[in-house]
Amino acid sequence: MGEVVDREVSAAVTELGADELRQWAYRCVDGLTDRREEINELNVFPIPDSDTGTNLVFTVRSAVECMRSAGPHADLAAVAASLARGAVAGARGNSGVIVSQLMRALAEECRSGRLDGPGVARVLGRASNLVGEVVSVPVEGTIVTVLAVAADAATESAGSDLAAVVLRASESAAVALDRTRSQLSVLDAAGVVDAGALGLVVMLDCFSAVVTGTLPTRPRYHRTIVASNPTKFRSVTEGEHHHRGASSIGGYEVLYGLTDIGEDDVVALRSALSELGDSTVVAGDGAGSWSVHVHTANAGLAVEVGLAVGRVHGIRIDALSTMDCVDGPATAVNADGHGRDILAVVAGDGAEQLYVSEGAAVLRCDTRRIGTSELCDAILRAEHPEVLVLPNGALSAQELVSVSIASRTAGKDVLMLPSSSMVQGLAALAVHDPTRAAVDDAFAMSEAAAGTRWASLRITDERSLTWVGMCEPGNGLGLAGREVVVIGQDVLAAGRALLDQLLSVGGEMVTMLHGESVAGQPDPADVAEGLSVYIADRHPGIEVVVYTGGQPGDVVQLGVE
Incomplete structure (x- = not known):
């Protein structure tokens, strides 16, 4: 120039x-x-x-x-x-x-x-x-x-x-x-x-x-x-980049508003957050309100230090994506000296990155058909005898039993984990410990998956009858599991109602996985943002984590833990 x-x-x-x-x-x-x-x-x-x-x-x-x-x-x-x-x-x-x-x-x-x-x-x-x-x-x-x-x-x-x-x-x-x-x-x-x-x-x-x-x-x-x-x-x-806890292992971007805090406390807060991570910014509007931002591996503690000095509101926690992931399964050695692979069925570019960053090998079910033969082939190609599989709802229970039998016959020690969605699979991966015996690791991961209530938001493209009434083209549908439980005028309205239902029986954290953009429909990232704001306003204290999944069909997948 x-x-x-x-x-x-x-x-x-x-x-x-x-x-x-x-x-x-x-x-x-x-x-x-x-x-x-x-x-x-x-x-x-x-x-x-x-x-x-x-x-x-x-x-x-x-x-x-x-x-x-x-x-x-x-x-x-x-x-x-x-x-x-x-x-x-x-x-x-x-x-x-x-x-x-x-x-x-x-x-x-x-x-x-x-x-x-x-x-x-x-x-x-x-x-x-x-x-x-x-x-x-x-x-x-x-x-x-x-x-x-x-x-x-x-x-x-x-x-x-x-x-x-x-x-x-x-x-x-x-x-x-x-x-x-x-x-x-x-x-x-x-x-x-x-x-x-x-x-x-x-x-x-x-x-x-x-x-x-x-x-x-x-x-x-x-x-x-x-x-x-x-x-x-x-x-x-x-x-x-020098983000302790947010470089090669992921981490979180934590943002929240803060009021009722003195100038001296701002200095102390900035120092405390800098010890927890990097990209620390504590900025005010000159009228008593502050915005806090930090990249850290310990999102909960980053919020806690804010709670210790002022009144926290509008908490937003996003998973940081990284570009230093490699395609391949987890290969750590367990307590018995055996290697173990994690294999997950996923949809969407963002979801693939998330799972790979957690050490899993992936099968994409949105770019090609994944059936029993494809899953069995992937298991047999795994490097180690032990293979934990996260099917994420892509195959039926009967198909998974068939794959397990065939894989074991071929010499693989296969454990199918009960993950019915990608958000449940992520919850399972969060507690994965390759140093444990396979059966113990599978139990902990299964428990984490089962403890995550999952739901999804979709936009209907035709008039149809559901268990909760008639929906029209363009309506938002809220599904708990695989059943329609909410019909909204639009997807954001359906999402708010769905969240109210999910959180009415409790919850500490909501995980959102927003899907691919479709021309003529609301941007899934904007929908996830709107739902995050709604949670902060109507359900304060709930931790929110947002990922880019890129999956087709579901505008947003939701997991409540």
């Missing part, structure tokens, strides 16, 4: 009012939504979980919803304050929390009732300082770096009019975005710029468009892993 060049800009807009700020917020939602998939594709740091674009969209949408609640006649200060409040409350991921601090800085500046060129420079400078305070370990070549560059450029132009300051900041940020590729080796290895930084550039460009009337033209970015060295990305990723 080259160096920053000052352009001739119109000085007609010298200050921003409430209407212009609203316009900027709406433009940010549109701009981030338009480039969400592109940003997701670029997301390789700090965790390659491909959700930065989605996180930014959710964060800014939350800010806009709060802004709307302030009413159409709210003044500049009230609009800015509501944006900050909504962004902090709805912040998702590292980048979302950082963007919430930009909103907070904006709210602080707008208390004076005006926002001009020098004011914008102060906003960016304050935002950069806030981010430096709330991010536990700032890393060069990320959104933090690009925000600092934009702040410096705006400060240098603070004596100019509003349009010149805003344009200078956005142009400098765009140049800094291109530089991130060479500043962070994991980005260079993947051939990408920083995903969060691109989101920030989109937001600054939207600001420029509101002020100047012209949206800057920017290039589209794509991931370009070097084909001649396919292991380069993987090896650098493993060496660069």
Whole structure:
């Protein structure tokens, strides 16, 4: 893109009012939504979980919803304050929390009732300082770096009019975005710029468009892993990201809101969370509400340290996906010196990654038919004599008995575990211990699977009669096991009713596995997000874990433990 060049800009807009700020917020939602998939594709740091674009969209949408609640006649200060409040409350991921601090800085500046060129420079400078305070370990070549560059450029132009300051900041940020590729080796290895930084550039460009009337033209970015060295990305990723408990073994991204906490407690909380994991951010809206974010292997303890210093709400726990998994079964040696394999039948790319990351070999039942012969062949190809099978409801009990007999006849010691769904299979894998005797390990895994109540959400495509009444095309269906128990006007309504039924008899954790996107239907990730919010509001204290499954048919699979 080259160096920053000052352009001739119109000085007609010298200050921003409430209407212009609203316009900027709406433009940010549109701009981030338009480039969400592109940003997701670029997301390789700090965790390659491909959700930065989605996180930014959710964060800014939350800010806009709060802004709307302030009413159409709210003044500049009230609009800015509501944006900050909504962004902090709805912040998702590292980048979302950082963007919430930009909103907070904006709210602080707008208390004076005006926002001009020098004011914008102060906003960016304050935002950069806030981010430096709330991010536990700032890393060069990320959104933090690009925000600092934009702040410096705006400060240098603070004596100019509003349009010149805003344009200078956005142009400098765009140049800094291109530089991130060479500043962070994991980005260079993947051939990408920083995903969060691109989101920030989109937001600054939207600001420029509101002020100047012209949206800057920017290039589209794509991931370009070097084909001649396919292991380069993987090896650098493993060496660069430093998330204790969230690197090669998975882990969790923990987010929650916090109130009734003093400034000293914030410092102590940030320190305690940094001991538990990485990517620690504790950010406030300037009005007493805080957003907490950390990557850790101990999600429960991360919530507990928050409970010890304030009032926790809106808990969200997502499993972190990793890119350093290998296709193959678990091969640890048990107490008797025998190796053991885990074989699971799954559907969906995301589900396959989850199971492989837990050490299981997988058979995909959505890409080819899996019957008795296919399952038996896979068992016989397993490396070790002992094989634990998670059928996950793909075959009938009679078919599984047939496979067991044939496999044992061929010399395999096979144990079929009673998992009727992928969420039950995941619960079983969570307690798998390859050092135990096979029969003991199978018992513990079977108990975990049986202790997980499972359900699913679907969208009906035709009019039909169920046990609970007639459903119409487009209705949401809630199934407990394999029986329809809820019909909703849409899938989200059905999901809420289904959760109320499942949680009416208790539960401590809800696991969600959202399916593949289908054109013309609600995005399964959005459905899972809506259900997570509903659980936080209506069933506080319930832990929520969300995975990307990519399975066809079920919009969301649910497991309650």
